[in-house]
Amino acid sequence: MLTFQDVSHTYGETPSVKDISIQIRKGEVVSLLGPSGCGKSTILRLASGLEQPDTGTIMLDGRVVASSDNFVPPEERGIGLVFQDYALFPHMTVRRNILFGLEGRDNRMSREEKETRVNDVLEYVDLAGLGEILPDELSGGQQQRVALARALAPEPRLILMDEPYAGLDSRLRERIRDDMLHILKETGTAVLMVTHDSEEAMFMSDRIYVMRSGRIEQAGRPIDLYCRPHNAFVAEFFGEVNRVEGVIEKGNLLTPLGNFDVPEGTTGHNASLIIRHEGLVIGNGEEPNAEVMETRLLGRYSLVHLSMPVSEGEDLHLHARVPGLNMLSPGQKVKLSVDPSQVFIFTQG
DSSP states (O other), X not given: OEEEEEEEXXXXXXXXXXXXXXXXXXXXXXXXXXXXXXXXXXXXXXXXXXXXXXXXXXXXXXXXXXXXXXXXXGGGSOEEEEOTTOOOOTTSOHHHHHHHTTTTTOTTSOHHHHHHHHHHHHHHTTOTTOTTSOGGGSOHHHHHHHHHHHHHTTOXXXXXXXXXXXXXXXXXXXXXXXXXXHXXXXXXXXXXXXXXXXXXXXXXXXXXXXXXXXXXXXEEOHHHHHHSOSSHHHHHHXXXXXXXXXXXXXXXXXXXXXXXXXXXXXXXXEEEEEEEXXXXXXXXXXXXXXXXEEEEEOSSEEEEEEEEEEETTEEEEEEEEEESOOXXXXXXXXXXXXXXXXXXXXXXX
């Protein structure tokens, strides 16, 4: 479907992406995940034809659409676009906005065929009967559906999404992305989506490319990235973590939370112990080793702030996430242990 082979691009003298190779297969939803400025949006611009690579090759369905000496313009690539701000024309009705996505892109369709296609996609995104109103009369979620309908109308081989849910409140965002995922899977449309939200990427994606400073840090299925991160950057990007420094001695990492087996092949003297918040287990053992500082109920789980003394006058501050409401009180002494499945060890430097 879409392939990047060793693609690099610069803005002036500033590199934006370096030796990027990615692949999106037919019907697959793929996310580019990373912090601001890592090159995610540049890859979308390169795929859509808004930028040309300095080196490397971009192919769509086996056809070269961009290289240093070959360039197919955006309007000839047959790619749909869904933007963060929806990019709807406020003076046009919903129907006219969707028709705009068809005009000039498929002149083989008659006016009647275009109208039929608009009716079909409106029904598909559950907006049947709202074609004659203006976008400003719709909710944010409905506007996002119009943007998706406009992108789907020409039946593109690929849709590019740039932070498509960023403008929605949290509850609406969850519902809309669930609905949109069902629509995309039913249509079999391939998607390349940019996001900085790891939960969103895991929910939407068949595969994820984690990026940093214009390069790919790791690529794979959500479960692979979450359970088997290659480095601390990737581990920390998939949820909040505790980071505890330790020393390696005789194949063990020595830390205030105990000793941990170092993965085979690990080199170096110092290492970081990365523990997900849900990886800390709070109990009432006979030998408490930590104190509860504060608890906060955050809906489906509670966040517990803990303090563990590690030396004279020095405490280690940790966060634990426990399901639902808990009965822990500030000042309470607890026994803190670690779930080994939620622990990762990475050498420093």
